[in-house]
Amino acid sequence: MNRSPYISEAPSVTSIMLKVMLALVPAIAAYVWVYGGGILVTLALASLTAIVTEALMLKLRDRPVRLFITDGSALVTAWLLALALPPLAPWWLIVLGTAIAIVVAKQIYGGLGNNPFNPAMVGYAALLISFPALMTTWPAPLALAEFELGFVDQMLFIFSGNLPAGVALDAVTSATPLDYLKTQLTLNHSLQEITQSPIFGTLGATGGELVAAAYLLGGLYLIQQRIITWHLPVAFLAAIAIMAGLFYLADAGRFADPALHLFGGATMLCAFFIITDPVSGPTTPRGKLIFAAGIGIMTYVIRVYGGYPDGVAFAVIFFNICVPLIDAYTQPRVFGHDK
């Protein structure tokens, strides 16, 4: 008899997911501008895989397919993974990664709301461990490439792995700044020499910094729409900036400046779209600060001392494990209680 409240003003889960996707649009546009239209193929492939695997799993688990497909969460996972992968990754890599994200990381744990790990990052990490070479082969920004692949060429490359006749792989790929930095530093080159390379832009990577700026823009939109709160991005970016700043101050010859760490790699994508996944993140305000700062510090450490050029995926997964602990120890003071 008592079903109050009778009214509600909540946005639906679907509308939240759609807003997240809308917030990714500027970054996708920047991507197309910098690397060409191939990313659209990647996005389409990932989306298709996500919907098919999600529907299949829901059917297997005897859950309402339509209700959960329309919540949009699978598409968000697909897009985030697609944007994290190298833009010209082969089709099967995209399909495999998305399938792992949806089937293993999400549905096996119980579907929407029940995954302890960020599905996109699980998919990404699985691919990175299994296919390190493919996962670190990034196309050069069109502006820097010796040979500029058109949309059709890119599509053919994704599906068949064949480049137009007479074009070598080297002509269309290049190292990412974080990767290049790591290898060059081991060759005892100084940072000043290394950053002379054209792949370094004003703040981060040439081209990549534009995409990063677009993520930042989309993220600000999400904050304004109250889809995410400031806690996670601010703590994460601050942690990276402080870590990079301290190391840079200690030895500017060996450690890149904070700007590169903020605008290079997956920092901005991570700050506003990856660590803000509510399901696998903490819920308390203080918990969010700890979680995000922890990921920031760990990302930096992996970048500088780890075996991989970027450390976002592993840092996120590690801190996903810590979420129950973080939540338990950061419960806010309840009204009328001392602490």
Place this chain on the structure above:
Amino acid sequence: MNAIVNLSELIKRKLGKTGLSSFNGGVHPPQHKLESTTSPIRPVPPPARLVLPLRQHVGNVSKLQVATGDHVLKGQLLARADGQVSAAVHAPTSGTIAAIDNQLIPHPSGLPDISITLEADGRDEWIARQPLDYKAMSKQELLDSLREAGVVGLGGATFPSHIKLREDARHPVRTLIINGAECEPYISCDDMLMRERAAEIVRGIEIMRYLLDAGRCVIGIEDNKPQAAAAMRAAAADSEVAIDVAEVPTIYPGGGAKQLIKVITGLEVPSGRLPSEIGVQCFNVATAYSVHRLVHHGEPVISRIVTVTGHVGHAGNYEVPLGMSIRELVELAGGKAIPELIMGGPMMGFNLPSADVPVVKATNCIIVPDSAMFPEPPPALPCIRCTRCADACPANLQPQELYWFSKSQNLDKAREYKIFDCIECGCCTYVCPSNIPLVQYYRFAKSEIIAQDRAREAADIARERNEFRLKRIEREKQERAQKHAQKAAGAKTEAAPADDAKKAAIAAAIERAKAQKAEMTPKNTEAVSPVVAAEIAEIETRRAEVQAASTTEARTEEKQSTEEAK
């Protein structure tokens, strides 16, 4: 942009420019108050038949003073308050007692309760009304008259007011807060009362202030009621005592007693404690009005203002005799007495079990919904831990965790995460994108916990009794053996040590009973809904009975043993 606005609001408040504090969260549901505030309060003549439940308040059922067939006058006492936590019931018009039996009452349980049915004689003839010269009488006499006049909190909690108006040397009340916030959408009975009868309310406040000897007195009104605030301000200016009017921000549930106290004084009522313990007491404006009616006109509480709104011809406020059928009231307002009637607001109200239930002291609003007003929510999705609920929670709880614990029946965890601090305001459900009926989960968990506690207590008592019984049997055996031995030895002076052991056992039992009583943690009765509060009160009474029974048993044992000793 929103964030910047919020931030500047926050800074302004922190800097104390408004002099007001704030609480976490809250929501801004559409007000829908205009529908019922365009016309003045309409008086409702007494209907032919009235049903008056004996329990219209928190506490003991009042004691019947009339019998079937008796003729009573308007304002005559029908049922006397039983003990301190109780309130009297009076006849809203003159007529004959037609029946005293169980009738359906406006309660979500849909269970009937003992009620008096009064057939009106149409003369509406008053008893002799005697205004009180309250300054000439003792405060205790004044409090007793309040109790005998059935004055209870009319904001919805219906807690007997005389208890809250008693001076307590340990906790002197420094601030008296009069609650005119009325934060629930649709409801406007307090708003209209303040607009039209501000002076009378102030007269009532003066008496309350006199009783409590409160230093400061503030009337809290949400800033969406400028006319009420202006009227109250003007009336307060005419008073001989200093009464402030504070226009508090319109935010639901800013009218909750603890929230309003926080906003006005900056103080938080500690969990499980009463406002008086931090030197604050809070009453609804309509309660102040009833105090005035009693003291200055000699009239007990026999009517109240009820908002009738929604899908009705004449939405507005009605001064309704208590006991009038809600069906009649709705039809009088030009609406249909459909089965989906809601008593209270859309945030905390409930569906009436039937339209054929009486208006009681807690009836502040009746909403007649049409099909579009309160649609069934879409199917619930899993929680995505977005924490919109936590951001909206005025008690600063973590609703998403409480949901998880309630759903998995992890009741100890739910208690650890302070589920009893939940005031069931509904903000969490209101903002949940997964459409989860969170409050219903909490109601369920709370009742489960209460039931569990009750069962555990009963088991403890049973165990204790059994232990006592075994001890007694053992002792009797020993005594018999001793007697035999004494007989055998021919000595009769050795009974003393056994006697001491007996006394020690009795003392230990009494100590245990006392310790158990002391261990009982005070329940958070202030924050819970009237329904839960009633339930808790019921449990407390039963608990007291059980306690009394066990001490009586101990005493009987003692008696028996002394008799035996003789």
